[in-house]
Amino acid sequence: MNEIPKQEVIRFPASRIIDVAKALSGDVRIRILEALGDQPMSVGQLAEALGVAQPTVSINVQMLEQAELVSSTLGANREKICSVNCRQILLDLPTRPGDGLHRIETIEMPIGLYADCSVQPTCGMAAADGSLIGSADDPRAFFMPERIEAQLLWFSNDGWVEYLFANPLPPGAELAELRISAELCSEAPSFRMNWLSDITLSINGHSIGTWTSPADYGDRKGKLTPERWRSGSEYGQLIEWHISSSGSFIGGKRSTDTTLAQLGLSFNEPIAVRFAVLPDAINCNGMNLFGSSFGDHPQSIKLSFVRQAQDEE
Known part of the structure; x- marks a missing residue:
């Protein structure tokens, strides 16, 4: 040896x-x-x-x-x-707030652990094995306890799902950036490869930006999607929003003027993250949201807290 x-x-x-x-x-x-x-x-x-x-x-x-x-x-x-x-x-013992944390602290939220929602048919949820949770096109399924097992959820037209995240940073720790990523696409009956939908992310009621999904992807099997699943939507795109002191961005491109300071983040208050298709959206064509066992990317919803680097403070 x-x-x-x-x-x-x-x-x-x-x-x-x-x-x-x-x-x-x-x-x-x-x-x-x-x-x-x-x-x-x-x-x-x-x-x-x-x-x-x-x-x-x-x-x-x-x-x-x-x-x-x-x-x-x-x-x-x-x-x-x-x-x-x-x-x-x-x-080395910590000497100031946040020293005991990694520079980037990430919380991954299962897609079924939303705090509230508003959906309409076509809508539904699927578990990791591809089986339906509750009945398809029945909004009541979104309030069943089994929803916590969801690995895919979808709704058509306008609607939203909202998640509450804890803030891991102690008072006094300087935050440089928030990052939110999720795998998403539009929602059509079965699937449609030319089907635009405007999906808006907001945090604590402030718009972070709207991403226009080009399709409800079903032209091939999702890399993680179970074989049992035969209902159209197979995968999405992994989209990242981030917010800093200079504004908000989607995939590195400026989306809104919303800054970190405007979010009103507090150590003792949850952070409300909402994915929505707004009623007045130009492309009001629903949403699919993928969990870590569905689609192409092995993650659920990730919220990352990037602390200010020591030499930047």
Whole structure:
């Protein structure tokens, strides 16, 4: 086995404290570090030494790898060989609000966890296996408990879904930018490749910008869409809005003059994110919203908080 040289000390910045603390908080992970103290071992050897199932060892090794406390290489028989990276760690404690967070903190919201909605037929929701949640074209399905399992939701004409996000930044932490991304497209019966729809994002009631979807995409199978799904809409486009002190943008192009300061963000208040097709939209042709197991992109709705870089403050 080729042992990876150990550093005597690894210094972690304040933004890594939570990652390292989580990695060190489990009994199995501490026992793995103990076992790896003198020599590298394979996952199978660790499982035998610790008397723990191999899948459990693999999961815990992965957590230690993510915290950069353990590294792995492939052995001669393609087995995973694990080694500790250092003898000691040094943690920099935070000295001001936000230091204990990553520069970019991201919250991913399942599409079925909306706080409120207004939809009309054609409308509906599908689960990860492609089965319908409730009945198609029945708005009541949008208020069933099973909606939390949704991986695709759609409505025609005008309507909206609104999500409430927590603000992870403590008071005093300087925010440079908000980013919101989701996979979306228009909604037509079955599908239509030439079917414009104006989809507007708003935050706390302020318009961030309108993206015009060119189609309800169904010309091919979505990369993640289950085979069972045979109802038309297959995938969308991954669209990102971002808001800074200079305005709001869609895909890097200016969309509105709404700035971060105008959003009225507060540490103790939820952030209302609404995807809507407005009644007065030029192209009022509904919306499909895709979750992490449907469409082309393995994500749900992502809201990212980008802190001001230290040298910019």
